[in-house]
Amino acid sequence: MSTFYFIAFLSIFFSILVISAKNPVHSILYLILTFFTFTIHYILLNAQFLAIVNFIVYMGAILVLFLYTLMLINLNKESEPVKPFMVKVAGVFGGGILAVAVASSLKLIGASNPVLLQNPDLGLVKNLGKVLFNEFLLPFEVSSVLLLSAMVGAVLLATKEKEPKAA
């Protein structure tokens, strides 16, 4: 339990650093650390497959692309967008509403449910695969089609401006 509190503290600590870091590249590096703490959370829950997939996909691929893009964009102080006063007020107002909503929903949940993890071996690859491909086969396949359509859409957007071959 103390491990959980320590890791949870680190998660929150690094995610605060993500939004408070001045340099966007540093901010991404803190985000990588935040995702690494999530991996540890999954391992603590004995969800090995989820942990390693989070590690490979989020830390190893998606955040590398984030970093890649940010390194190519020239983010100087001069090019930083200046936010109008009204936008800041709206941001504070929206954030306050979100905080109230989260606080009230947390209150509804009440004390944590200790029997949440009924089957501790559920996260192992074999069991997870069996559950996914038996009970949740249709949603699983539908979500894969969703990802495929997103991919096709991205390719279409990228090739849209290609002009016909010049004579």
Next chain:
Amino acid sequence: METTDLIFRIVLIVVIFAISLVVAMYSTYAERKVAAFFQDRIGPNRAGPWGILQPLADGGKMFLKEEIIPTNATGFLFIVGPSLAILTACIGSAVIPWGSAIAIGGHTFDLQVTDINVGVLYIFGVVSLGVYGIMIGGWASNNKYSLLGAIRAASQNISYEISMGLSIIALLMLTGTLSLKEIAEQQHGFAWNVWRQPLGFILFLVCAFAETNRSPFDLPECETELVGGYHTEYSSMKLGFYLFAEYINMFISSAVMATLYWGGYNYPGMDWVAAHVGPTIGPLIGVVVLFGKIFFSIFFFMWVRWTIPRFRYDQLMDLGWKILIPLAIANIVLTGVISTLLK
């Protein structure tokens, strides 16, 4: 029993760590000797007989060189880069089975640091983490050449990780497990996976060259275009770490390839040998066989480096996305169809 197990494990970790460092050290020497052989030269022959003390001399030189941190570099990240590179290179060896269970003084020990049931994915995770060392170092140098080298490394690694993962999926369809220990056990004797997955092995091999940034895919450090690539600004032992990490990566990826495709510590006639020399010497012969395979694979890496010229960047991307990925998907379909028909 618990304590002896623990002690054995700690000893194993230290031994594996030492072996990977020594192998990496002597790979630098071997690379120069192999290059000399291919180019009809003599190679390093001054330090000690046949120059075998050359790696020590090189290491001493690296340590004694002046440490330079450029004024405009991001100080902390400039140091994190090479540290991360060498760290990720070293932790990959934890899941590789170096031999079958060995009996010492009445106890049986596994010659593997830890057998997690997602071992193959762990290797992938470590590989995908390796690119951060290069990216962070290249960015923190605050140098255009370093940044371009780092960006090349990132795009190259991500592109080739996909086809590497797809080539592994076909293998996993046959083995039915993600544990490297079980995969090695299934290839008992001469039933190596490479006979069942020849195309998958070739795809994996090409991707391994790209992931370790070895020639012909060493574009992140292409000196004709980028001075030194991501390590242009580095000096002294920080540069040494980057170069060393490359050789350790080569060693680990050779070990992974040997375990996944070339039967690991298995060799034909191993039952006969094990029955005649006993349960202590038998697994040790297996370890020697595994290292033989690894050394041949490292030699192959060097052979290719001094034979094939470097790719152009667009050729690299074309090969990765337009040839390797479709081939890997075809391999998955083929494997699925054949294994269903033969069932």
